[in-house]
Amino acid sequence: MLKRKLIFLSTPHMSGREMLYIEDAFRKNQIFPNGANVEAFAEDLKRVTGVGYVSCLSSGTAAIHLALIILGVEQGDEVICSSFTFSASANPIVYQKALPIFIESELATWNMQPAMLEEAIRDRIKKGKKPKAIIAVDLYGMPARLDEIMEIANRYEIPVIEDAAEAIGSKFNGQACGTFGEIGILSFNGNKAITTSAGGAFISNNEEYCNQAYFLSTQARDDFPHYEHTEIGYNYRMSNICAAIGRGQMDVFDERISKRRENFFFYKEALKDMDCITFLEEPDDRFYSNHWLTTILIDPKKTDRLAPEKIRKKLEKLNIETRSLWKPMHLQPVFKDCPAYVDGTSERLFNIGLCLPSSTCITDEERQFVADSLRKIINNRQF
């Protein structure tokens, strides 16, 4: 049997316009970090998020790192972070020699539980240290309960970094994800909804924060004709060539977000007869998810305890790439000694969840094949 082409989980999808911007950069020999494409890409990002200031960087991780530095996070400080996330949300806390404090997810959004956040803040204060910052993640593109999280953060006067790496184009109450906290971050890694091959952005309505991010990202060069430094800096700049890719992507931004969302609605409809499958859905009409990845839960009680890992392996044999959900940070060996305010929710999600192929270049036929294969595997127990 002819093997079918691999159906990717989330693969880059070029518009074709990227090459125009790249060729322009080549023609002008602007083959360096920053430059005209980086400035134009930052304008594109301002347009779609409505944020005041954008600093384009080499990665989303770099953006989180600079956010922590700018908020004054230092050795021995504590920083609150969603546990159910990719490790990049939490690693920069450790770069600063600070301590991550992990918070459980809620079932409705899979994001930070506001009640648990408040409980953790009170407990940390009682133990003697007020957390320096809160990193709130919009996982798989689903907005967190940003109204409640911001209310709590404001009441305790703790700044929020919104990790919207997976949530460009998502909105809460009509406001773009990434713009709720003091600082937001975006990622343009190859698997994200909009890619620059590798890249990220630091976004804020605070001009001073954005200027500082730019300054630190260019080795903290002071304003002198020679190279003068009063602070330790980083090389976290975005390449002008990467930004050219980003500009080509932003030319089709609306189509890309619509297609991600359409993938979700397709799978939901195609699998509606499967009562063992539930989807990560917008809890009410304030939530607008880009549905970066369509994610499902497979109820083990309704499938004779058929583990998602077995389903994943079976789909892999059919050349369909799926992936388990993020393993919560409080269960990661590297973070095992960090305080965690948890109740088993994210652990359970991790145990029974699966991400479905969600690229924007996926064809109708491929999506149907994914849905049909999933149904067959679960119904027929084909092992």
Ligand SMILES: *Cc1c(COP(=O)(O)O)cnc(C)c1O
């Ligand atoms: C991708 C991602 C990041 C990091 O972005 P990079 O550009 O890969 O450094 C941070 N947080 C989350 C939730 C992510 O998915």
